[in-house]
Amino acid sequence: xxxxxxxxxxxxxxxxxxxxxxxxxxxxxxxxxxxxxxxxxxxxxxxxxxxxxxxxxxxxxxxxxxxxxxxxxxxxxxxxxxxxxxxxxx
Numbered sequence: 001x002x003x004x005x006x007x008x009x010x011x012x013x014x015x016x017x018x019x020x021x022x023x024x025x026x027x028x029x030x031x032x033x034x035x036x037x038x039x040x041x042x043x044x045x046x047x048x049x050x051x052x053x054x055x056x057x058x059x060x061x062x063x064x065x066x067x068x069x070x071x072x073x074x075x076x077x078x079x080x081x082x083x084x085x086x087x088x089x090x
Contacts (some may be wrong), residue, residue, distance in 0.1 A: 003006035024057065031073040041065040055079055 037043055057079055063071040068074035 004020060017075045023055075023080040025080065027056070027071060027076040027078050029073065029075045033071055037063075037065050037070045041067075043070060052079070 002081075021048045040065050043065050045061065045063050047059060049057055050060050051058045053083055055078060057077045059077065062069055
């Protein structure tokens, strides 16, 4: 469930890497589940772009609670041209 919630924060939800304001396609996404969160725990998420060039962005994120980290992840995303339009699926 955490992966489903976390994916948009890595740039998949609206297909944008927020920091760069560019559409992106996932090249690699690695998630490590470190421990369970308990029902009622307040979980927080942080994400950051750790590096990028004209074509690829590397992103790191974590999901953590009051006692420990629940999930960490690394992602690599291909950045699409600012002028490229996405075609609707048929």
